[in-house]
Amino acid sequence: MADPKRKDILAVVDAVRTLEGEGMVVRRAFPTARVDMVDPFLLLDEMGPQDYAPGEAKGAPDHPHRGFEAVTYILDGVGEHEDSEGNHGFIGPGDVQWMTAGSGVIHSEMPSRDIRERGGRMHGFQLWVNLAAADKMSTPRYQDLRASTIPVVERDGARVRVIAGEFDGVGGPVTTHSPINYLHVSAAPGADLTVEVPEGHNAFAYVFAGELTLPSQVGDGQMAVFGAGGNRVDMSATSGADEETEVLLLSGRPLSEPVARYGPFVMNTRAEIAEAVEDYRNGRLGVIRR
Ligand code: MN
Numbered sequence: 001m002a003d004p005k006r007k008d009i010l011a012v013v014d015a016v017r018t019l020e021g022e023g024m025v026v027r028r029a030f031p032t033a034r035v036d037m038v039d040p041f042l043l044l045d046e047m048g049p050q051d052y053a054p055g056e057a058k059g060a061p062d063h064p065h066r067g068f069e070a071v072t073y074i075l076d077g078v079g080e081h082e083d084s085e086g087n088h089g090f091i092g093p094g095d096v097q098w099m100t101a102g103s104g105v106i107h108s109e110m111p112s113r114d115i116r117e118r119g120g121r122m123h124g125f126q127l128w129v130n131l132a133a134a135d136k137m138s139t140p141r142y143q144d145l146r147a148s149t150i151p152v153v154e155r156d157g158a159r160v161r162v163i164a165g166e167f168d169g170v171g172g173p174v175t176t177h178s179p180i181n182y183l184h185v186s187a188a189p190g191a192d193l194t195v196e197v198p199e200g201h202n203a204f205a206y207v208f209a210g211e212l213t214l215p216s217q218v219g220d221g222q223m224a225v226f227g228a229g230g231n232r233v234d235m236s237a238t239s240g241a242d243e244e245t246e247v248l249l250l251s252g253r254p255l256s257e258p259v260a261r262y263g264p265f266v267m268n269t270r271a272e273i274a275e276a277v278e279d280y281r282n283g284r285l286g287v288i289r290r
Pocket of ligand 1 (some may be wrong): 060063065070107109
């Protein structure tokens with residue numbers, strides 16, 4: 001058997017602090033001036049961690065999406081979600097909402113009413129996953145995954161939550177349109193972990209606590225982007241650190257299609273973007289009934 005090949009790091013970039021929605025503070029790993037996308041991934045935002053005073057919590061009120069998937073992973077706090085399909089629910093610590101916007105939805109993503117009124121901490125992630133041309137106009141779909149349904153694998157001083165795809169033969173609960181691995185790794189100081197990545201996948205690692213050697217150093221708020229070659233990532237959590245290293249490791253088979261993006265719409269052509277804007281303006285993406 002051929003020796004497994006370690007994936008090369010193309011770049012290590014800093015996330016950029018920015019505001020989203022009505023003024024929610026996020027660290028945006030991409031898109032930035034340095035990294036436009038990591039096909040099939042279009043965006044990664046770390047929301048917070050932010051401690052809100054009563055009446056101060058910010059979210060993203062009613063807005064549309066078409067042509068991709070928006071994936072919310074909450075670590076702290078509770079998110080409240082409503083949409084034009086009539087869904088209304090809450091996403092708590094460790095929960096994931098995998099929303100396929102497909103042909104289009106209008107939704108609202110807010111801290112829970114309790115946190116808006118009394119204050120509290122919010123921390124989580126939003127990931128955008130592109131859909132292939134054939135899936136862009138599919139029927140909107142939700143996969144609501146409670147923390148208890150997400151498998152946790154303990155190995156070599158690390159705890160790996162398998163949100164999508166596979167780690168060590170353990171599969172995550174999400175059904176994806178194209179092959180994707182979404183892993184949350186919590187590594188004790190000094191832990192060494194090898195993660196197999198399918199041949200041909202693009203991949204990135206986003207560190208949000210502690211530090212990793214990959215072998216380049218990647219610290220809190222930084223992302224390492226890997227090349228498509230190779231089939232494994234070797235992670236070492238920096239020895240002597242007094243906290244766990246927290247990292248999201250994502251990989252996916254590139255769609256390799258043209259991308260036309262305009263705000264909340266991601267299609268293949270500018271004509272399709274114009275159509276999405278027109279459909280939204282004419283109310284064809286629906287309304288949230290309250
Ligand atoms: Mn949204």
